[in-house]
Amino acid sequence: AAAAALAVATVAVFATAVVAQPPGTPDAVPGVCTGSTSAGVGCSYDVTKVDAFDLVVNPKRPVIQWAWCDPSCYERAHWYDPDCEYCQYQLPTYNITYSVPSNVFVLPTTEAGGCFEQNTQETVDQYETLVGHTEGHSGWFHSWSKTTVNFYSMYYKYDASQALQYKFLIWHSLVVPAFPTPATTLPFKISVSGLPASYDNASYTAFLDEWGTHYMSSAQVGGSALMTQYFHSCFTQQYGGSYTSQQSSSSFFGIFGHHSDTAGGNNKTDGNFKQYSNTTIKLLGGAADKYGDLNWTNTMDAAQVQDWEDSIKTNMVPLTFSFTPLHSLIADAAVASNVKRALVEYGADVATYTQSLVNHLIPQDPHFRPPWCKFDPHPPVMAAMAAAAGGESGEIGVGDGLPGCPALPSPTDDVVVSEGKRRAMGVAPRLARTH
Structure with a gap:
């Protein structure tokens, strides 16, 4: 009996610990986190350090346990078995097949586009508003990402405004359904089980340091080219928004030689x-x-x-994505509540850091005026740093829209609804096999 119990326990541990797909099966579909070096749905992240516009995410650790199909599902004889039909995904127009966990929904959402209009943040307050819109902040949240620090430095040290432009190519969408609550990896379970039922700041801060604040619950994957441009604020004051918009666009196409009528931007960008x-x-x-x-x-x-x-088809990365708080994965109500409390306190620490950075940079503002500029540089503007609200921290969407531009398509519930209906109705699998 003891041996049988040990065998069952060993199987359970193995099933809970495995993140990568079984040996001998196709590679995992791009956008699924299969280890600490991969970025995608199922990994945990510290969302305060996710860059709003670089769209770069550095995962902490795998947190969602994937339910991989049996290796036999990848044998021709079992392709159409009921338990196997959603185990594979084929990249549209290419004969590339991937393994898909049964607890992930994947749909082809091939789309290309871009934003070549002006998205200018002339003040810290405008930047704060933009970041809040783009990252879907929920009261407590503040950012100390590299992008935020760079913006403050350029604004106060060089009287600079910021412009953003981008081009994207998206291949498919992935969503981890929230119901039922996703299964978690063994290391995550062990970390949670070691947390005290009574709130202890040191213990819960250590947990956030190890695991981050959220896990990626949905993503659109593909490739993108993002231009971040800082230019002297006097350009907008003296020449207006149309001028800076044209200059920013010609800069993008002058550097990124896209095959379009607007290419050759190098010749159209003013020397000043x-x-x-x-x-x-x-x-x-x-x-x-x-x-x-x-x-x-x-x-x-x-x-x-x-x-x-x-x-891009051989190396896709998450472009737009949504995060869900880690506490939503914790069954123990007391521990989950403590993790939420730690999140609020952590957000307050980030806000304090950001405000300190602004206070440090304000005296360094040189208010430099170029020879051609007829206006005084912008006065130092304090950022409207909201105190930590201490409210509910829900799902956060990153990279899902920029003012004045068509938004990058965001992973939405449509993927879950569409794929869920397909599975419930027993319709054709997502993989159109041609071989």
């Missing part, structure tokens, strides 16, 4: 604007490492852009 601006385009997905960060001295021509776009 180039001199008093700092422009970087970051590639995400595909052969991004091959090209590095782009700028006026490291550009891409149309052929290179096409080469990078073609490479």
